[in-house]
Amino acid sequence: MLYTKNNQPHTLPKTEVISSLFERNANDTEWLFPGRNGAASMVKVIEKASKETGIQFTAHVLRRTAATIAAEHGFTQDQIGRLLNHTSTSVTDRYIQRTTKALLPIVQLIENEILANYETPGIKANDK
Numbered sequence: 001m002l003y004t005k006n007n008q009p010h011t012l013p014k015t016e017v018i019s020s021l022f023e024r025n026a027n028d029t030e031w032l033f034p035g036r037n038g039a040a041s042m043v044k045v046i047e048k049a050s051k052e053t054g055i056q057f058t059a060h061v062l063r064r065t066a067a068t069i070a071a072e073h074g075f076t077q078d079q080i081g082r083l084l085n086h087t088s089t090s091v092t093d094r095y096i097q098r099t100t101k102a103l104l105p106i107v108q109l110i111e112n113e114i115l116a117n118y119e120t121p122g123i124k125a126n127d128k
Contacts, residue, residue: 010085067095072102 004010014022027034033045042059050057063084070080081092 004085006085006087008085008087012083064095064097067092068097068099071096072099 033042035041035044046057046059046062067080067084070083071077075083077089077092077096080096081089084092084095086092086095
């Protein structure tokens with residue numbers, strides 16, 4: 001069995017799209033990304049994908065993106081940490097990027113509360 005950076009096994013469920021990609025890319029080895037002498041380095045796989053797409057990214061960029069999207073959709077830090085196989089929430093917290101998109105619901109709620117009892121000419125307050 002292969003282990004992760006924190007020496008803990010980590011299994012994730014496969015979505016339908018991921019399952020179909022596994023089937024489409026099936027090969028005669030035990031590796032998802034086979035190399036000449038076994039498994040290809042994920043660093044090399046990501047470098048190749050980055051080069052071919054013209055978009056500069058690394059494995060850590062992908063992990064931070066996944067963590068940030070999950071946080072913006074309301075998943076807890078514990079859930080995100082489990083997804084990323086972190087043993088500490090402080091590590092997970094560093095992966096979640098703070099975006100203005102995440103702040104919009106807070107700003108909107110404050111605005112709604114402040115404007116709830118006022119009519120402002122030319123400005124339509126959102127419904128509660």
